[in-house]
Amino acid sequence: MIMKKLVYLILILTIIGCNSLSKTLNGGKVAKDDYMETIKFNYDYNFALIDVVINQKTYTFLVDTGAPTVISNQIYKDLNINPANSTNVTDSQGQSNNQEVVIIPEVRIGNLIYNDIGAIVADLRDVFEFNCMGIDGIIGANQMAKSFWKFDYQNHEITITDQLANFDITSYEDRLNFFTSNQKTPYVVGYVNGVSTTYTFDTGFAGHLDVDSDIADFDDAIGFVKYGSSSVGLYDVKDSISTRTIKIDSLRIGDIDMGQQIVELDHGSLIGNDFMNKHDMIMDWSSNLIYLKKKKNMKKERKVFLDSKQDLKKTKLL
Structure with a gap:
């Protein structure tokens, strides 16, 4: 079991690539306008972990502003899609490797559907801490930036909307x-x-x-x-x-x-x-x-x- 006070998980991914890669990662959109969705998150490990549905399967994703969206190799295989690009990814410890970049046709968070979201493919479950927390992927800053995100840590809720006026x-x-x-x-x-x-x-x-x-x-x-x-x-x-x-x-x-x-x-x-x-x-x-x-x-x-x-x-x- 991971003790909350001992876990300081930093996943800052530095992406090295060209403009086409940036367009891939920052592409996509929310399928509807005028939306406001509130979801619960698990905060047992001092991280916001949410349910995400991809290809009709539910996964646990970390909400991480310090990283782009990431999916596991297993999700990638289940989607049966071709890579859109590849890039060198450097993590928070200075380790680097070449990773596939894909476009996910549909990512569902609550009742919100995100289409054509760029993501890095990496096997997070190979990392002991990720595996213990059951993390299958990451909702990253490139995807979050398409909406306004409100974090209510007291009630363990995230509200996502396209209208800032929905908040006081x-x-x-x-x-x-x-x-x-x-x-x-x-x-x-x-x-x-x-x-x-x-x-x-x-x-x-x-x-x-x-x-x-x-x-x-x-x-x-x-x-x-x-x-x-x-x-x-x-x-x-x-x-x-x-x-x-x-x-x-x-x-x-x-x-x-x-x-x-x-x-x-x-x-x-x-x-x-x-x-x-x-x-x-x-x-x-x-x-x-x-x-x-x-x-x-x-x-x-x-x-x-x-x-x-x-x-x-x-x-x-x-």
């Missing part, structure tokens, strides 16, 4: 501007102790905030080391066996001033589900905006963590 955005006090990669993964500019960094806004990351260890010298920061792999890539390669956790004096994400924070240092800057699940969240790719409405008292939770000096004393300080 006036009640969302914070907004984050983002820019995207070719696969529509959102990136948000932020600052750590006054130093700029670019965060991947990643629903495929179960953690809170990771900060790129290369952006500044954190040698004097108080912290501790946790042992064990913090992430796994598409090709089942884990990262280093230790992760450094430190207290930083100031952190800003877009226009959100978060003050002092406890963060993990890693190979890149990430915003994950442990941050998002303290909010209702709407993702708007048409305007490159993320709307956030705070649902938990983040300041109170942060203060309790920072005041736990006894916990820090029990751990090796760096």
